Amino acid sequence: MTDRIREFLRNRREDGPCVVVDLDVVRSNYRAFARALPDTRVFYAVKANPDAFILQTLEELGSCFDCASVQEIEMVLATGAGAERISYGNTIKKERDIARAYKLGVRLFAVDSREEVEKVARVAPGAKVFCRILCDGAGAEWPLSRKFGCEPEMAVDVLEHAHRLGLTAYGVSFHVGSQQKNVEAWDGALASAAAIFRECAERGIALSMVNLGGGFPTRYLHDVPAASAYGEAIFCALRKHFGNRIPETIMEPGRGMVGNAGLIEAEVVLISRKSEGEALRWVYLDIGKFGGLAETMDESIRYPLRTPRDGDNTAPCVLAGPTCDSADVLYEKTPVELPLSLAIGDKILIEACGAYTTTYSAVAFNGFPPLKSYVI
Numbered sequence: 001m002t003d004r005i006r007e008f009l010r011n012r013r014e015d016g017p018c019v020v021v022d023l024d025v026v027r028s029n030y031r032a033f034a035r036a037l038p039d040t041r042v043f044y045a046v047k048a049n050p051d052a053f054i055l056q057t058l059e060e061l062g063s064c065f066d067c068a069s070v071q072e073i074e075m076v077l078a079t080g081a082g083a084e085r086i087s088y089g090n091t092i093k094k095e096r097d098i099a100r101a102y103k104l105g106v107r108l109f110a111v112d113s114r115e116e117v118e119k120v121a122r123v124a125p126g127a128k129v130f131c132r133i134l135c136d137g138a139g140a141e142w143p144l145s146r147k148f149g150c151e152p153e154m155a156v157d158v159l160e161h162a163h164r165l166g167l168t169a170y171g172v173s174f175h176v177g178s179q180q181k182n183v184e185a186w187d188g189a190l191a192s193a194a195a196i197f198r199e200c201a202e203r204g205i206a207l208s209m210v211n212l213g214g215g216f217p218t219r220y221l222h223d224v225p226a227a228s229a230y231g232e233a234i235f236c237a238l239r240k241h242f243g244n245r246i247p248e249t250i251m252e253p254g255r256g257m258v259g260n261a262g263l264i265e266a267e268v269v270l271i272s273r274k275s276e277g278e279a280l281r282w283v284y285l286d287i288g289k290f291g292g293l294a295e296t297m298d299e300s301i302r303y304p305l306r307t308p309r310d311g312d313n314t315a316p317c318v319l320a321g322p323t324c325d326s327a328d329v330l331y332e333k334t335p336v337e338l339p340l341s342l343a344i345g346d347k348i349l350i351e352a353c354g355a356y357t358t359t360y361s362a363v364a365f366n367g368f369p370p371l372k373s374y375v376i
Contacts, residue, residue, distance in 0.1 A: 022262070026257065044254065065081065091149070095123055108130070130170050172209075191237075208248050264292070308346055313339065318335055
């Protein structure tokens with residue numbers, strides 16, 4: 001927790017959970033990514049946290065933006081950033097949304113199938129497309145499924161199809177899995193990308209760009225490698241697979257850009273047991289999966305917790321949210337250690353919540369308002 005956040009919470013008098021993000025941390029993270037791979041353009045993954053103040057700050061720093069929808073594109077344009085700084089990185093787009101993005105000036109689109117290429121070709125003539133390939137996500141705490149991307153062997157045909165339809169077959173993208181702690185995870189994906197570059201060249205198609213995706217982690221319970229370590233490993237892999245003909249590269253940090261910049265202040269609503277003789281306590285907060293902590297699904301992301309009674313003796317607890325839904329349990333398979341002295345009404349700080357919390361918050365599930373957000 002930064003001093004600025006501490007001071008903000010000390011003076012806050014409103015009721016209900018909130019997330020607070022410190023822009024100084026965001027600025028520091030952006031500069032770390034820019035230094036780690038100085039020849040790589042940074043495209044912030046807007047979906048991680050689309051707050052207008054965050055977008056404006058990154059625009060002023062010179063960031064580009066990876067957008068998943070027309071709405072996110074319009075948010076970025078509202079900062080004054082030009083459309084040339086935007087990638088429409090979702091591989092699943094309505095044709096009318098592609099047309100709208102193209103009308104707004106966007107010229108860079110992600111695809112992973114011939115069918116998506118055809119949509120782009122019909123309404124965004126001459127646009128640049130990059131083909132996303134599958135990765136296994138080994139080493140990631142939040143691995144991605146097969147929902148996005150195609151097999152590398154198929155990517156060449158997808159890009160050739162784009163070329164024949166008058167689009168610019170621009171490059172290849174991949175994602176090594178969110179919260180990826182293995183700095184070597186990009187090596188295999190870059191080997192596949194280089195093979196696609198070679199086969200496309202044999203078909204007379206000169207690709208230009210590799211999108212390194214996201215996956216850059218933030219610190220939760222354990223330390224993670226610094227941005228510089230990722231930069232060194234990725235650059236070595238680029239040299240290994242592309243030799244002296246390193247392509248243009250972009251990267252899409254989201255969690256790594258804003259995750260450690262924010263925290264959530266929550267309140268203990270209830271502490272109880274399920275039977276008279278049971279020692280295990282259930283601690284219920286005024287925020288749960290439907291209030292912004294969806295990434296606790298399967299207990300994949302384990303957030304650090306701080307209480308005003310830290311230092312007292314602890315015991316394992318099940319941590320749950322406030323809604324009338326049995327799925328709204330954060331940690332049960334692996335209980336969390338909380339002070340025995342913890343009491344109803346105590347505040348709990350949930351750290352590293354700057355990413356993927358506000359946009360996961362339900363609008364009015366069980367009547368609860370969406371998570372309040374403050375950017376300072």
